[in-house]
Amino acid sequence: MIARNRHLADIAQGLRQFPVVALLGPRQVGKTTLARQVATRWDGHAHLFDWEDPDDQARLSDPSFVLRGLTGLVVLDEMQLRPDLFPLLRVLADRPGTPARFLILGSAAPELLRNTSESLAGRVLFHELDGLALEELPPEQWEMRWLRGGFPRALLAEDLEQSRAWRASLIRTYLERDLPQLGIKLPSLTLRRFWTMLGHYHGQTWNGSELGRALGVSDKTVSRYLDILEGTFMTWRLRPWHTNQGKREVKAPKVYLADTGLLHSLLGIGDEQNLLAHPKCGASWEGFVLHEILRQTHTGRDEAFFWALHSGAELDLLTVRHGRRLGFEVKLTRSPHVTPSMRSAQETLGLDHLFVVCHGNGPPWPLAPGITALPLYALGELASLY
Known part of the structure; x- marks a missing residue:
């Protein structure tokens, strides 16, 4: 246990x-x-x-x-x-x-x-209470945690096949039994289709009109579907940050599936090789890391934002806590570097510090003044880095 x-x-x-x-x-x-x-x-x-x-x-x-x-x-x-x-x-x-x-x-x-x-x-x-966090697991299990998700029975299954079977069963039970018990009367096939489509939008800004057209329903209906999934902890939204500086900022929230294991099951991703070759690999990694940052920094959803301009500059995560503004960029690489987008976010948002969370382990290292590269398993050192 x-x-x-x-x-x-x-x-x-x-x-x-x-x-x-x-x-x-x-x-x-x-x-x-x-x-x-x-x-x-x-x-x-x-x-x-x-x-x-x-x-x-x-x-x-x-x-x-x-x-x-x-x-x-x-x-x-x-x-x-x-x-x-x-x-x-x-x-x-x-x-x-x-x-x-x-x-x-x-x-x-x-x-x-x-x-x-x-x-x-x-x-x-x-x-x-959400899935098992990295701080609750041995360091060597982080890749398995990303692939299988954080549900204990999915993560700790004897092999990958059992993990996939358990996740498939959970998805079916959730749609066919759990939601009706809550008084939510929706066709399970319709909501599963929406949930799967949402997996393809994982890490993107919400576009209810586009999803509604694809499903043949109204914007209001797909918003209700999203509220149901979020209210039962299957998805979460990251709100946009507005600087009020006259720039053309993105004003729609980003949407993430809460568990990467369920995301991978809905997208038909079977193993690590499938994941690394899949077009949603980077978005899956981003959602996984952002969730860990929020957990390990004890940041509430009302203290977490993303920032983006229609011209292209963006920041994956902005936390505003205790009078401090910290920025986080998530990169699926072992050798991150400073980009013009990071510089723009650092200046526009007045960040106290910017962390580039990357793949791998080892100690953090400086990239530029006010910018630090932070391997995933060094998240616990955040408090001592700024």
Whole structure:
């Protein structure tokens, strides 16, 4: 079992500060396993319930009666299946002395769980769990992590064939079972087609009109499809940064599939040789690295942007945190060099530092004043480099 120590520490801290912590992430990413580890370390009673387990459904036939009598830690798995219980959780969270803390697990974002934000405002901390990060794996597994993705069963499968089969099963189950359980009534073939098309747009700016024409639906419909995939942690958007300097800047967000393993499955990429020869190889690498940067720098989505001009200058990632502006360019090479586009971004955006994240390992090295080459596995040294 891989210890996800940072997540364990963050959840434990959240439970000390809030009566409810919502652990959110896609299906099969390890939420239940992580919750059991939290329960094992809990100093006191811990009670675990899963809304998909018939025995637990029977035990909680009268949830108010059962939950009111519990103390310590109460774990409620698959809470998106019981949105009617959020008003009850608000009452239980407001009891004097907080006799119980609640760790609720769900595979839909707060936007799809409106009752969470409405009923538990000020009482809940949201914590997102995604695939296994590089910092959680041995250094020699980074190429396998890129190819197979971060879902534990896909990454840790005995061989590549088993990994591909597991990812194919996840895609089918997500479309045919998980979305209908959330009340999303869409033909699975239509959404799969859209999801696959989105894979071909991975790392590009969003163009709903173009996708809509290809699918024969309206812009509004494809935007809804994207909202569904993002709300269930299958895609993510990177917002554009505007300098307000009169330049013709790109104003549409970039769209990425959240997991490179699922991206590769949807694109029919079978192994490493297929990946390196595929036209989306560079975009796949970019999304993989950007996700790692955001995780290792603890950057929130509201603190992350890209910048691009219609004339061609661009920056893959701009983070704005604690009064500092850091730029990141992602290059699938072991020998990056400074480009005019980097110079333009450095000057226009007023960057405190620009990092060129590249392939390979080893220590960082300077490329130019204010610009550092940073091998992927040296991301942990960011704090000491500027």
